[in-house]
Amino acid sequence: MSPPDALPPWRPLLRGAREREGRSPQARWLQLATVAADGTPRVRTLVFRGWAGATALDLLTDGRSAKPAELVHQPAVELCWLLPRARSQFRLRGCLQTLSLEQEPRERERHWQMLSPSGRALWGWPPPGEPFNSEAAFPERLPDGSPLPDHFQLLRIALNQVELLELTSHPHRRRCWRESTGWVEELLNP
Numbered sequence: 131m132s133p134p135d136a137l138p139p140w141r142p143l144l145r146g147a148r149e150r151e152g153r154s155p156q157a158r159w160l161q162l163a164t165v166a167a168d169g170t171p172r173v174r175t176l177v178f179r180g181w182a183g184a185t186a187l188d189l190l191t192d193g194r195s196a197k198p199a200e201l202v203h204q205p206a207v208e209l210c211w212l213l214p215r216a217r218s219q220f221r222l223r224g225c226l227q228t229l230s231l232e233q234e235p236r237e238r239e240r241h242w243q244m245l246s247p248s249g250r251a252l253w254g255w256p257p258p259g260e261p262f263n264s265e266a267a268f269p270e271r272l273p274d275g276s277p278l279p280d281h282f283q284l285l286r287i288a289l290n291q292v293e294l295l296e297l298t299s300h301p302h303r304r305r306c307w308r309e310s311t312g313w314v315e316e317l318l319n320p
């Protein structure tokens with residue numbers, strides 16, 4: 131077993147695969163799968179917003195969108211991160227983490243400050259998924275210093291299993307790491 135803050139073996143592999151993408155914004159896009167209240171699946175693309183320690187990652191969303199309610203009902207998620215230049219697919223399983231009362235506002239504020247004015251603007255738009263109203267305001271920018279809206283939501287996902295499929299060799303290479311076994315690498319058939 132490695133110390134809790136040591137990087138698990140899949141982290142350098144993921145970093146290497148992301149580096150192969152160069153400056154492409156796609157290197158930060160991943161798909162988040164959730165389960166809706168009726169038990170049916172939902173999936174959508176989100177931007178990776180950074181690591182929170184060795185095995186948790188941060189996502190940002192609009193609290194008025196569908197996914198936060200789905201996560202209340204089922205906090206377990208799967209993320210799929212395709213890094214095409216490395217011909218690698220990472221499948222990350224985890225659970226929505228509840229932040230402490232001191233940590234949550236601090237971390238939300240930190241992410242809010244780090245966004246560019248155009249990145250922040252989305253949280254100035256009307257509620258996602260509601261009928262479009264052409265009269266409504268859709269700002270292109272929210273300048274630095276704009277107040278943090280209540281619906282600016284941080285999703286911190288604590289990961290408990292990572293699977294990597296690489297198509298770079300014959301046969302393809304599939305590996306899995308689980309938190310429950312100390313992130314020891316398991317080789318699987320592709």
Ligand SMILES: Cc1cc2nc3c(=O)[nH]c(=O)nc-3n(C[C@H](O)[C@H](O)[C@H](O)COP(=O)(O)O)c2cc1C
Pocket residue numbers: 159172173174175176177178190191192195196197198258259
């Ligand atoms: C490239 C790309 C990046 C996106 N990044 C985010 C993001 O970081 N956070 C987010 O909430 N939605 C993001 N979206 C929009 C979501 O995919 C989705 O449409 C929206 O969050 C509503 O999802 P929901 O109704 O399932 O909650 C992104 C979409 C694309 C195409």
